[in-house]
Amino acid sequence: MSHKSAAASYFANGGAIVFGVFTVQELGVAVGIILGVLTFITNLYYIRKQEQRERELHDKRMRESYENN
Numbered sequence: 001m002s003h004k005s006a007a008a009s010y011f012a013n014g015g016a017i018v019f020g021v022f023t024v025q026e027l028g029v030a031v032g033i034i035l036g037v038l039t040f041i042t043n044l045y046y047i048r049k050q051e052q053r054e055r056e057l058h059d060k061r062m063r064e065s066y067e068n069n
């Protein structure tokens with residue numbers, strides 16, 4: 001058996017186990033939690049980038065202000 005077909009077989013069996021063990025509601029809750037965590041992480045990343053840009057802009061303005069005085 002090739003590696004691709006073995007991997008597909010393992011993936012399909014894993015999916016069958018997951019759907020067999022959990023109800024649709026439990027899977028929905030799990031997906032909701034995962035999406036919530038991913039949204040939080042994404043938000044955190046972009047907020048930090050925004051703060052960094054604002055900090056750099058502030059530093060630049062302060063240097064220009066200092067140099068002009």
